[in-house]
Structure formats: structure tokens, C-alpha cells
Amino acid sequence: MNHHTIKRLPVDTGRSGWEAISTRRFPMQTLESDVRADWLIIGAGFAGLSAARRLSQLRPGDKVVLLDATEVAKSTAGRNSGYMIDVPHNLASGEYSVADEKATALEMEQNRLAIAFAAEAAAEYGMSKETFDPSGKINAAASERGLKFNRNYAASLQRIGEKHELIDLKQMREITGSDYYLGGLYTPGAVLIQPADYIRGLAHGLGSKVNLYEHSPVLELTRQGKDWKARSNRATVTAPRVILAVNGHVESFGYFRRRLMHIFTYASMTAAFSPKEFGSRASGADRWALLPADPMGATVRKISSSGLSRIVIRTRFTYDPSLQVSTKRIAGIAAEQRRSFDARFPELQRVPLEFSWAGALCLSRNHVPAFGEMEEGLYSACCENGLGTVKSTLAGMMAAELATGTGNRDLETYKDQPIPSRLPPEPFAWLGINSVIRWQELRAGREG
Known part of the structure; x- marks a missing residue:
């Protein structure tokens, strides 16, 4: 497979609220003339930018091009909920962890390695607390079933010596201003990011070390002697080593076909509102972040700046192997989110949802990444298994270390995994996966 024609490019539906309120601080450039480099990275999300930063550390004299x-x-990178989570988070199973304690401890160690890497970048590039906030998160329970999940989760954390705190109904009301929640489970290791600001801050910080070209899709990728040549709309990049950091679109390059599940999730962000207008009781503290006790429920975050606040709500999952969804579906799910929002914050019913959007996830049936050297000089750092902020950061780091021959225990452990397992043929996969997702969402009940 020395020649790849890429016919399917990213399609993003709806404008992400995170991107809409983000500020860009660097000019845009597209690839207009042929370039030769030491490294080509395809994809400027968490994996691609993390790989670029790690290469700048390992090979500071090399020329790195990012398309x-x-x-x-x-x-995709600016469309997630903005949680960098250290504790296991497995959406494919409908649970937070499906592994034994030893495997769970390893996953936490790897997640924390990625978070530490991101924290170093945030500090080096001067990111604000609004962009990168190591404040922890709460698993919020809105039902007796959710409370049971939290108790079981707390017991699991207790067994492996992890810090946590159970939160009662009164405390949840004080934090969120909502009577909807019965309790919560706080864990301190998560970092809350404004994902669009973080990604743009990372790109801006790397500006002097990486040549970034946007709106420059790779249409063909061909092996020519010891080099790879990537053709874009107007020009080419030639490099001996390439890192694919395109998440589920790695299938579009011909790899891991029929082994990846392309899942979309959906979010809405309110217009900015003044808490003073509604009273502090209406939405609680200035900033808080809730994950659902049942992973298939609703993720809810409140952010505040300059006296104004916004609330983001994320619900619903769908399996879409076409890698795109319609505006009609987003509108329908946004209407569901409106009802879910109003049930939690009845005093904010006249605050409109200003932005609604879809974001793509990539999962594998056996919960492993699409990682490794696919052909000579061509590496994959893809399939984040539903936690792209952390796992894609880690994949980018590890791909850079693998490609440079930087051996260490973390890399040896990370790459010691099987490949993603094969999916059933269509339409059986579509019917089966969407049926399981919908059943899990219905089972989540009031948590959604």
C-alpha cells in the first residue's frame, strides 16, 4: 500500500460554541508551494499538535510540517466537552471502567502522563485558568441508580488508593443551583479545558518550531523511494517520515478498515447570561463541571468570564460510519437538550441555546488505539476511544517517540497492545451498535 488516494475528508456539522467564543492569535496560511521537511504530521488536533511538540523536544533541529x-x-478537537480525565472513562461499555484493578491503574498512569505533558505546554505557552484549569470534576447522579454507580465507583477508587469525595444533595444544590441532582462523586485529578482555546494556544506556542498549513487537505499520499509525498490542493510536502493524527479518518487512508466505530455525540451551549439577573440560586457557582454517573447520560459544564456565564450540555450518541451527520439531526437533538436543560435549570428557561453541534469520536471494540508503524516511515496515532483530549495527546507523544527511536518504559507499555478487533459487516454493525447505544441511553433514564 505505497499509494493512498483520500476521497473522504472531514465534514463538521454545526458551529462549536467553544470555537465561536475562542480568540485566534496567529495568522492562517495554506500550502501554496512544494515543501520538503524532515517530518510531516497530518491532522492538527490533540494528537497531531502533541506529536509536533514532542518532536520539537526530541529533534529540535528538524523541520516539521503539519497539514x-x-x-x-x-x-473535532474543538468540539469535545473539555475534560482531561485521569480516571478510566469507557464509553463503548456504558461504564467508566471494564478492566481489572491492575489495568485500571495502568490506564490512569498513562492518562496522567498525557495530562502532565499538556500541563507543561499550558504553562510554557501562558494559557490562562479559563483555558486550562486543574480543578477536578464531579460525577453527578440524578437517580438512585446513579447514586449506586457512584458508590460502586467510590469503592473501586478506595481499593486502589485514589482520592475522592462523595457529595450529598445539599452540596450539589449549592454547586450547581439545581435541585435535579441527588449526589455526586468528586475526583481531583481531572483538568478542565476550553478545548478550542487550548488547541489554538498549543498551535500558537509551536509557531516558531512547526510549519502549520490549514485548509490543506491531503488528497494523495505516495511512497517515492525513501520518502513520502503528500499532495494537497495546490502543492506537495515531501518527508521521509509521516505521522497520521487523523483519528477515525485513518480508515480514509486505507488502514484499520472495518475495525473502527465512528460515533458522534452532540452538544449545545447557551447564550451568555448574567447570573445576577436570575440570582445565584439559578445556576450556582461561577464554574463547575459534571460528568454523568452513567456515562451515557448528560455532561454539563458552566463557565464564567467578565460577569457573564454560559452552560454547555452534551447528550446522545449515534454510530455513523459515513463520518458525517445532518443539520436536521442536530436540530432534533438540540430540542431534546433544551428539555434536558430546562429540567435541570427551570429558572433559566428564557436563556437560549446559541450554538449546537456534533463531534466525532472513534472507538474500537477491544478499547485499544490504532497505533504503530503502518509502513516504513508511516506511523498512526489514531482512535482515542472516547477520551480524545487525553488519549490523543498520549498517542501523539508516543508516535513521536516511536518514530524517533526514543525507547522508554512508557512507550514499551503503550505499544504492547493488540490491533483493534474487526467489526461485523454492514448493515449488521449499524443496526447492532446503534441499538446498543440507544438501549444504554434509555437505561440511563434521568441521568440523560
Whole structure:
């Protein structure tokens, strides 16, 4: 497979609220003339930018080119809920962990390695607390079933010596201003990011070390002697080593076909509102972040700046192997989110949802990444298994270390995994996966 024609490019539906309120601090450039480099990275999301930063550390004299099909922070990386989570988070199973304690401890160690790498970048590039906030998160329970999940989760954390705190109904009301929640479980290791600001801050910080070209999709990738040549709309990049950091679109390059599940999730962000207008009781503290006790429920975050606040709500999952969804579906799910929002914050019913969007996830049936050297000089750092902020950061780091021959225990442990397992043929996969997702969402009940 020395020649790849890429016919399917990213399609992003709806404008992410995170990107809409983000500020870009660097000019855009597209690939207009042929370039030769030591490294080519395809994809400027968490994995691609993390790989670029790690290469700048390991090979500071090398020329690194980064191509992105769209615009930094407008695609998948700027569309997530903004949680960098250290504790296991497995959406494919409908649970937070499906592994034994030894495997769970290893996953936490790897997640924390990625978070530490991101924290160093945030400090080096002067990111604000609004962009990168190591404040922890709460698993919020809105039902007796959710409370049971939290108690079981707390017991698991207790067994492996992890810090946590159970939060009662009164405390949840004080934090969120909502009577909807019965309790919560706080864990301190998560970092809350403004994902679009973080990605743009990372790209800006790397500006002097990496040549970034946006709106420059790779249309063909061909092996020519010892080099790879990537053709974009107007020009080419030639490099001996290439890192694919395109998440589920690695299938579009011909790899891991029929082994990846392409899942979309959906979010809405309110217009900015003044808490003083509604009273502090209406939405609680200035900033808080809730994950659902049942992972298939609703993720809810409140952010505040300059006296104004916004609330983001994320619900629903769908399996879409076409890697795109319609505006009609987003509108329908946004209406569901409106009802879910109003149930939690009845005093904010006249605050409109200003932005609604879809974001792509990539999962494998056996919960492993699409990682490794695919052909000579061509590496994959893809398939984040539903926690792209952390796992894609880690994949980018590890791909850079693998490609440079930087051996260490973390890399040896990370790459010691099987490949993603094969999916059933269509339409059986579509019917089966969407049926399981919908059943898990219905089972989540009031948590959604």
C-alpha cells in the first residue's frame, strides 16, 4: 500500500460554541508551494499538535510540517466537552471502567502522563485558568441508580488508593443551583479545558518550531523511494517520515478498515447570561463541571468570564460510519437538550441555546488505539476511544517517540497492545451498535 488516494475528508456539522467564543492569535496560511521537511504530521488536533511538540523536544533541529484539512479548533478537537480525565472513562461499555484493578491503574498512569505533558505546554505557552484549569470534576447522579454507580465507583477508587469525595444533595444544590441532582462523586485529578482555546494556544506556542498549513487537505499520499509525498490542493510536502493524527479518518487512508466505530455525540451551549439577573440560586457557582454517573447520560459544564456565564450540555450518541451527520439531526437533538436543560435549570428557561453541534469520536471494540508503524516511515496515532483530549495527546507523544527511536518504559507499555478487533459487516454493525447505544441511553433514564 505505497499509494493512498483520500476521497473522504472531514465534514463538521454545526458551529462549536467553544470555537465561536475562542480568540485566534496567529495568522492562517495554506500550502501554496512544494515543501520538503524532515517530518510531516497530518491532522492538527490533540494528537497531531502533541506529536509536533514532542518532536520539537526530541529533534529540535528538524523541520516539521503539519497539514490540516480544515482550520485549527474548528474540527473535532474543538468540539469535545473539555475534560482531561485521569480516571478510566469507557464509553463503548456504558461504564467508566471494564478492566481489572491492575489495568485500571495502568490506564490512569498513562492518562496522567498525557495530562502532565499538556500541563507543561499550558504553562510554557501562558494559557490562562479559563483555558486550562486543574480543578477536578464531579460525577453527578440524578437517580438512585446513579447514586449506586457512584458508590460502586467510590469503592473501586478506595481499593486502589485514589482520592475522592462523595457529595450529598445539599452540596450539589449549592454547586450547581439545581435541585435535579441527588449526589455526586468528586475526583481531583481531572483538568478542565476550553478545548478550542487550548488547541489554538498549543498551535500558537509551536509557531516558531512547526510549519502549520490549514485548509490543506491531503488528497494523495505516495511512497517515492525513501520518502513520502503528500499532495494537497495546490502543492506537495515531501518527508521521509509521516505521522497520521487523523483519528477515525485513518480508515480514509486505507488502514484499520472495518475495525473502527465512528460515533458522534452532540452538544449545545447557551447564550451568555448574567447570573445576577436570575440570582445565584439559578445556576450556582461561577464554574463547575459534571460528568454523568452513567456515562451515557448528560455532561454539563458552566463557565464564567467578565460577569457573564454560559452552560454547555452534551447528550446522545449515534454510530455513523459515513463520518458525517445532518443539520436536521442536530436540530432534533438540540430540542431534546433544551428539555434536558430546562429540567435541570427551570429558572433559566428564557436563556437560549446559541450554538449546537456534533463531534466525532472513534472507538474500537477491544478499547485499544490504532497505533504503530503502518509502513516504513508511516506511523498512526489514531482512535482515542472516547477520551480524545487525553488519549490523543498520549498517542501523539508516543508516535513521536516511536518514530524517533526514543525507547522508554512508557512507550514499551503503550505499544504492547493488540490491533483493534474487526467489526461485523454492514448493515449488521449499524443496526447492532446503534441499538446498543440507544438501549444504554434509555437505561440511563434521568441521568440523560
